[in-house]
Amino acid sequence: MKKELIFKNPNAKLRIFSTYLQFTSNGVPMLLGYKNIQNIYINKTININLCDIYRLSLKIPVYIIDQNGHILASIKDEK
Numbered sequence: 001m002k003k004e005l006i007f008k009n010p011n012a013k014l015r016i017f018s019t020y021l022q023f024t025s026n027g028v029p030m031l032l033g034y035k036n037i038q039n040i041y042i043n044k045t046i047n048i049n050l051c052d053i054y055r056l057s058l059k060i061p062v063y064i065i066d067q068n069g070h071i072l073a074s075i076k077d078e079k
Contacts, residue, residue, distance in 0.1 A: 002038035002069035034059045
């Protein structure tokens with residue numbers, strides 16, 4: 001079952017790999033495979049490169065949200 005992944009904490013750190021996503025939130029490191037993620041929502045204040053967001057969007061749909069959870073932008077691979 002695929003889940004939605006939401007990053008609201010501006011201190012979260014994301015690292016993009018070919019088959020999985022490594023993230024640290026509240027000091028706890030975690031790994032999650034792309035096959036388990038349906039969508040990912042990233043707070044606009046998280047420090048992440050645009051090229052990393054693009055690489056991530058090739059795997060799963062990415063949504064940029066504000067502090068209230070409203071969607072500001074969506075990045076998807078339209079094949």
